[in-house]
Amino acid sequence: MHLDHDHIAGGHHHHDHSHTHTHEHTHDGVTHTHEHCHEHAHEHSHPHDHAQLHSEGHTHDHSHDCGGSCGSCASGCSHTPMEELLALMKYMISHNAAHAKELADLASQLEKAGSHMAYEQVMAAVSDFEKGNLRLSTVLASLDVK
Amino acid sequence: MCLSTVYKNEKREDTVVMRNVMSIRCDDTTVILTDLMERTVAIEGKLQEANLVDGYVIVQEIA
Numbered sequence: 001m002h003l004d005h006d007h008i009a010g011g012h013h014h015h016d017h018s019h020t021h022t023h024e025h026t027h028d029g030v031t032h033t034h035e036h037c038h039e040h041a042h043e044h045s046h047p048h049d050h051a052q053l054h055s056e057g058h059t060h061d062h063s064h065d066c067g068g069s070c071g072s073c074a075s076g077c078s079h080t081p082m083e084e085l086l087a088l089m090k091y092m093i094s095h096n097a098a099h100a101k102e103l104a105d106l107a108s109q110l111e112k113a114g115s116h117m118a119y120e121q122v123m124a125a126v127s128d129f130e131k132g133n134l135r136l137s138t139v140l141a142s143l144d145v146k
Numbered sequence: 147m148c149l150s151t152v153y154k155n156e157k158r159e160d161t162v163v164m165r166n167v168m169s170i171r172c173d174d175t176t177v178i179l180t181d182l183m184e185r186t187v188a189i190e191g192k193l194q195e196a197n198l199v200d201g202y203v204i205v206q207e208i209a
Contacts, residue, residue, distance in 0.1 A: 087183060
């Protein structure tokens, strides 16, 4: 599964990259070296044909016009219902973690705004939220190894 | 960003085109949906509404 890649049939696809590098620059007579992290998205093509993509283990999109419903799809999608559930669960756990971070950031802003009590309550909620997410991760891990 | 359900023309259970949609691309006449499993569906139409709080999108099909 590629949550950060979009592969389009025909060899043309899209990648998101991030990489870190340092560079040196001078201002006000002082030379600094900074580390930067850039995120890039670019599209490019590979000269693979369809059969070669599969033989090399690449994945790419097919449209089966099944409306995303495997029950009504006669085209033989490669994903089982359990694989779909696991993919959805992985996504949700990751998504919950992102929301927990957003709530923690919100709590910090409440504290900066002078509401320490609210900060503590929201952070307690974040802790509960993370415990729930940890439980989900445990369930996912147990399903994933079967 | 949450996953969305995409409907055709109006928001009804029987107009669902795709669930768990993670990306939507549009060109002049086509809306291309990709779900969590990287399946794609292309609809000849245009984006009518995207409700990012309730997680649904309506695509107006070109008749």
